[in-house]
Amino acid sequence: LLGMGGSNQSQWGAAVAAMNVGSERSKGVVRMVQTSDETCVFEGTIDGLPPGRHALCVHEMGDISKGCSSCGEVLGAGLSEKAKGMLSELDVGKDGRAMFRLDNTDLKVWDLIGRSVIVHQGTDPNASNRLVCGIIARSSGLFQNSKRLCAC
Amino acid sequence: LLGMGGSNQSQWGAAVAAMNVGSERSKGVVRMVQTSDETCVFEGTIDGLPPGRHALCVHEMGDISKGCSSCGEVLGAGLSEKAKGMLSELDVGKDGRAMFRLDNTDLKVWDLIGRSVIVHQGTDPNASNRLVCGIIARSSGLFQNSKRLCAC
Ligand SMILES: [Zn+2]
Ligand SMILES: [Zn+2]
Structure with a gap:
């Protein structure tokens, strides 16, 4: 077991997705922090x-x-009734802004690195309605205990 | 030990970096394929x-x-005389194109995911001369044997 950290900056890892692909209009940032062995927090503004x-x-x-269309399927599609990559639905008002903070216990930040975050037009996550996406990248603080990732 | 694959599409993993950050002028794609347990091939056109x-x-x-400037230091900087992240120097002619294929035995594709590829202006890799960069993302074929990455 890892010891408990004293700050919000996770010793378990942090990642960031600049939401800047697929749209001229939509832009934002999503940050992911593994705040405990169980919980990955998604925080974003788009x-x-x-x-x-x-x-x-x-x-x-x-x-x-090839833009958002080459990012493949939602993570875990077909493996269970609700794919674990389905995070949430966003309510967007007239100002066009989505702000969210989600505590997720199905995903770990180290399993997200190199994948993508996508916002779909509407609530049906099909391939033709990808509004904006961003690659999930390592950010500082990620893997302070270990610089390596490996297949396992 | 993993078995040998019959094709160039690696069972050891593949990644891609769309070089589209930091410059209006420069664009390209770099692909990385782990062709054996030892060799990671970098192939790109920018x-x-x-x-x-x-x-x-x-x-x-x-x-x-924050564009290419928030991508941190070259991988392995300070750990050895030549940082393992220093891949090569590119000779660019009047047409502005760099095409390359590099066989690298210092890096593994699964250690690159979520990091970035950067081209510097000139051969001195300092922070102020980052011309263009791209996030290293998972591409299909990556980790066919195992969908998980973990800290280890
Ligand atoms: Zn989706
Ligand atoms: Zn560099």
Whole structure:
């Protein structure tokens, strides 16, 4: 067991996704911090979204060589009734802004690195309605205990 | 030991960096494939670079929330005489294009995920001359044997 940290900056890892792919209008940042062995916190602000209710999720890949469409399926699709990559739905008002903080116990920050965060138009996460996405990257504070990632 | 694969698509993993941050002019794609337990191949084309000789390297973080400047130091800086993140120097002619294929035995694709590839202006990899960068993301084919990454 790891010891408890005294601050919000996680010794278990932190990551960031600059939401800047797929749209001229929508921009934002999503930060992920593993605040305990169990809990990964997602915190974000995304601007320039169309008003309405939209799905927020993690997709398998972070490949943006063809924009958001090359990021693959939602993480865990088909493995259980609710894919673990389905994070939440965002309510966006007239100002076009989504702000959120989610405590998630299905995901770990070290399993998210190199994947992507996507906001869909509407609540149905199909491939043709990807509004904006960003690659989940390492940020400082990630893996202070260990600089290595490995397949396991 | 893993079995040998029959194709170039690696069972050991593949990643991609869309080089699209930090510059309006420069764009490209770098692909990384772990072709064996020892060798990680970097293959890329980047256009719109200024003519001259420029450093190509992997940096610790993939945090582009402040552009290429928030990607941290070159991977392995200070740990040995030559940082393992220093990949190569690129010769760019009047057409502004760099094409390269590098066989690297110092790095493994699974240790690169979530970091960044950076091209510097000139061969001195300091913080103020970052021309263009991209986050190293998972691409399909990565970790066919295992979907998990873990700290180890
Ligand atoms: Zn999705
Ligand atoms: Zn560098």
